[in-house]
Amino acid sequence: MPTVHLLDYVAGNIRSLVNAINQVGYDVEWVRSPEDVRNADKLILPGVGHFGHCLSQLDKGGFLEPIRRHIEAGKPFMGICVGLQALFQGSEEDSDVPGLGVIPTRIQKFNDSSKSVPHIGWNSAMNTGSDTAKVQSFYGLRPTSKYYYVHSYAAPYKPGALESEGWSVATATYGEEEFIGAISRGNIFGTQFHPEKSGLAGLRAIRSFLNGDQFQSLSRDLVAGKENGLTRRVIACLDVRTNDAGDLVVTKGDQYDVREKDGADASGHVRNLGKPVDMAKKYYEQGADEVTFLNITSFRNCPIADTPMLEILRRTSETVFVPLTIGGGIKDTVDTDGTRVPALDVATMYFKSGADKVSVGSDAVFAAEDYYNAGERLSGETAIETISNAYGKQAVVVSVDPKRVYVDKPEDTHHHTLKTKFPNSSGQSYCWYQCTVKGGRETRDMDVRQLVRAVEAMGAGEILLNCIDKDGSNSGFDLELINDVKAAIKIPVIASSGAGVPAHFAEVFKKTTTDAALGAGMFHRGEFTVTQVKDHLQTEGFLVRQFEA
Numbered sequence: 001m002p003t004v005h006l007l008d009y010v011a012g013n014i015r016s017l018v019n020a021i022n023q024v025g026y027d028v029e030w031v032r033s034p035e036d037v038r039n040a041d042k043l044i045l046p047g048v049g050h051f052g053h054c055l056s057q058l059d060k061g062g063f064l065e066p067i068r069r070h071i072e073a074g075k076p077f078m079g080i081c082v083g084l085q086a087l088f089q090g091s092e093e094d095s096d097v098p099g100l101g102v103i104p105t106r107i108q109k110f111n112d113s114s115k116s117v118p119h120i121g122w123n124s125a126m127n128t129g130s131d132t133a134k135v136q137s138f139y140g141l142r143p144t145s146k147y148y149y150v151h152s153y154a155a156p157y158k159p160g161a162l163e164s165e166g167w168s169v170a171t172a173t174y175g176e177e178e179f180i181g182a183i184s185r186g187n188i189f190g191t192q193f194h195p196e197k198s199g200l201a202g203l204r205a206i207r208s209f210l211n212g213d214q215f216q217s218l219s220r221d222l223v224a225g226k227e228n229g230l231t232r233r234v235i236a237c238l239d240v241r242t243n244d245a246g247d248l249v250v251t252k253g254d255q256y257d258v259r260e261k262d263g264a265d266a267s268g269h270v271r272n273l274g275k276p277v278d279m280a281k282k283y284y285e286q287g288a289d290e291v292t293f294l295n296i297t298s299f300r301n302c303p304i305a306d307t308p309m310l311e312i313l314r315r316t317s318e319t320v321f322v323p324l325t326i327g328g329g330i331k332d333t334v335d336t337d338g339t340r341v342p343a344l345d346v347a348t349m350y351f352k353s354g355a356d357k358v359s360v361g362s363d364a365v366f367a368a369e370d371y372y373n374a375g376e377r378l379s380g381e382t383a384i385e386t387i388s389n390a391y392g393k394q395a396v397v398v399s400v401d402p403k404r405v406y407v408d409k410p411e412d413t414h415h416h417t418l419k420t421k422f423p424n425s426s427g428q429s430y431c432w433y434q435c436t437v438k439g440g441r442e443t444r445d446m447d448v449r450q451l452v453r454a455v456e457a458m459g460a461g462e463i464l465l466n467c468i469d470k471d472g473s474n475s476g477f478d479l480e481l482i483n484d485v486k487a488a489i490k491i492p493v494i495a496s497s498g499a500g501v502p503a504h505f506a507e508v509f510k511k512t513t514t515d516a517a518l519g520a521g522m523f524h525r526g527e528f529t530v531t532q533v534k535d536h537l538q539t540e541g542f543l544v545r546q547f548e549a
């Protein structure tokens with residue numbers, strides 16, 4: 001197999017990139033020293049997290065000069081995400097640390113006054129020349145394709161400026177901001193998106209770069225119907241646990257109770273809806289924009305390094321090229337031999353096995369309690385902070401499991417209430433959302449707004465907003481809860497719990513400003529496919545990404 005050199009200079013999820021490179025027929029040779037860069041023919045510089053941290057690490061390792069020389073020598077170079085940003089002069093994220101300066105402008109933060117930041121999801125990489133009669137694309141990028149982005153900083157696009165210097169540019173638009181999604185000149189290719197997480201469209205970009213296939217003319221039908229912008233993100237969630245026979249299965253509860261209690265099988269057994277790896281692949285091929293695994297029991301009886309979820313991630317990431325999130329048990333832990341394993345190390349094992357994000361549940365509630373008890377001071381030691389600092393905030397999701405608590409009037413509780421359109425059977429029409437831990441088994445004296453604000457301050461990048469009352473109900477999302485949480489924070493929110501039909505997805509995108517929506521039971525029971533949800537959203541006028549075969 002031909003090879004490509006890969007520079008893994010910060011801890012990151014490199015596994016999915018390696019899988020993607022293998023998938024398109026190349027082997028990876030690791031760059032361990034500056035000397036390896038000098039010997040490289042094709043070089044890929046991936047990057048996640050903080051610009052300043054990445055660039056200083058490269059500098060400290062003595063890599064910057066060899067990279068510069070590699071580029072100047074005209075050898076193929078590809079930068080991904082912060083690897084692309086490294087090509088610029090510098091970044092607002094850390095103005096003390098210079099970039100390589102190959103592109104004479106600076107990276108800036110997205111404006112978060114009117115939209116969620118980070119920008120997470122599937123957006124365009126649309127060649128800026130694509131309106132002309134003959135459309136020339138670079139490295140297999142197509143105006144009709146969508147690519148997976150996750151970042152808070154980007155290079156703003158100024159029409160014509162870089163093109164006049166010989167650069168080919170493809171852009172994406174987020175809110176009112178148009179920014180550089182991909183760029184190329186001569187031997188250089190950079191993508192702000194993650195091609196390794198962008199399905200077949202991303203694999204095509206990697207393959208084109210590795211094969212040296214820089215320019216292609218596109219037929220008009222590949223350009224027709226193009227629409228720049230972020231698509232509505234649809235996520236498939238798999239709750240995974242061991243059943244009574246000891247097998248790892250995808251299950252699904254009603255209000256978090258996963259045992260059969262009625263119908264033909266009223267056995268009280270754990271519901272078995274299928275095998276995790278097979279189901280993840282099925283949803284990927286139906287067009288799921290992300291797949292989330294929640295380990296809803298923590299397999300405490302085996303060493304952490306042998307946790308079955310690690311194997312599930314390894315196998316899934318070989319064939320599923322969209323972001324994978326793993327939740328359940330992300331916290332400081334004591335291993336079976338008594339060794340203390342910090343949450344960061346637990347997360348690292350998952351990242352190395354193919355996860356792109358970890359989802360913190362119960363531990364986030366405990367950390368938020370400590371945060372308020374300390375007068376809203378950060379300790380720097382929580383799972384959220386340590387993982388976010390090491391891997392970037394985009395890698396940390398907080399999964400929230402709230403439950404409605406009804407009261408007669410707001411003064412009856414010190415928690416934030418809302419007036420609901422759905423009073424309870426006693427006629428109470430105010431409610432607050434109480435946080436729970438341990439899969440909803442224990443309630444805490446904290447409301448959902450307190451929790452999301454605290455975890456945003458700690459560096460969480462996204463909220464997975466479940467609702468125990470709605471879980472498994474097929475009655476639609478809790479729109480009141482979603483709007484209430486969205487109003488409290490800037491980071492993206494994934495609406496979860498209650499989806500029963502495709503119209504529920506259209507409803508949540510119409511009536512709330514949620515950034516993404518997640519379904520579980522309706523997909524697992526085979527009632528609807530992800531494709532049907534996307535088709536419905538498209539009919540309703542929403543921009544979606546369809547699976548590219």
Ligand code: 1PR
Nearest residue numbers: 237253256328329361362399439471472497498519520521
């Ligand atoms: O506390 O960090 O170990 O994390 C445990 C994780 O497992 C949390 O994310 C928690 O939400 C989840 N969890 C724990 N117990 C259950 C359970 O069901 N017994 N599942 C559970 C949570 C909720 C959603 C579900 C949606 C959509 N599952 O993920 O998929 O409600 O369902 P629907 O579309 O069918 O209505 P920690």
